[in-house]
Amino acid sequence: MIDAKLVSSTVEETKKLGREFSQKLSAGVLVAISGPLGSGKTVLIQGICEGLGVKQLVTSPSFIIINEYPAEKFRVYHFDLYRLKSVQELINLGYEEYFYGNGICLVEWAEKARELLPDDRIEIHLKILSENQREITIQEWLRHPAGKRKPK
Numbered sequence: 001m002i003d004a005k006l007v008s009s010t011v012e013e014t015k016k017l018g019r020e021f022s023q024k025l026s027a028g029v030l031v032a033i034s035g036p037l038g039s040g041k042t043v044l045i046q047g048i049c050e051g052l053g054v055k056q057l058v059t060s061p062s063f064i065i066i067n068e069y070p071a072e073k074f075r076v077y078h079f080d081l082y083r084l085k086s087v088q089e090l091i092n093l094g095y096e097e098y099f100y101g102n103g104i105c106l107v108e109w110a111e112k113a114r115e116l117l118p119d120d121r122i123e124i125h126l127k128i129l130s131e132n133q134r135e136i137t138i139q140e141w142l143r144h145p146a147g148k149r150k151p152k
Helices: 011-022 041-052 087-093 095-099 110-116
Strands: 003-008 030-034 066-070 075-080 104-108 121-128 134-141
Touching (some): 011 041, 011 134, 030 041, 041 075, 104 110
Parallel strands (some): 030 121, 075 104
Antiparallel strands (some): 003 134, 121 134
């Protein structure tokens, strides 16, 4: 069970937290990430991807919704739903293949598609405390026995 509340004071600290957090992830996990604009969601994801062994530059896929990265053990799917107009856009992309597949899904602005998210997921919320400080809350949702993840 993952359940933590952390405070980061620098971009490098946030990336380091992401690298450390990545070591707890396994294939098939979806991480739903929320927080206001500028709170460090993409920076955290960059750290997670570094920790998973992604070698290419990790940028937010704001205009194309999803970036796919090969990692050491599996694929990483980085969604940015900031510009999502409706959940139908995700449905048209075949979200189930990603959300319920064997890769790791990192979903920024996850609250925009909450009804499509698996019940079994990890949620991370970033909160701006000050110009430099961010509160990062990590909570794992375990509602079904392992291996029983199904699309809604």
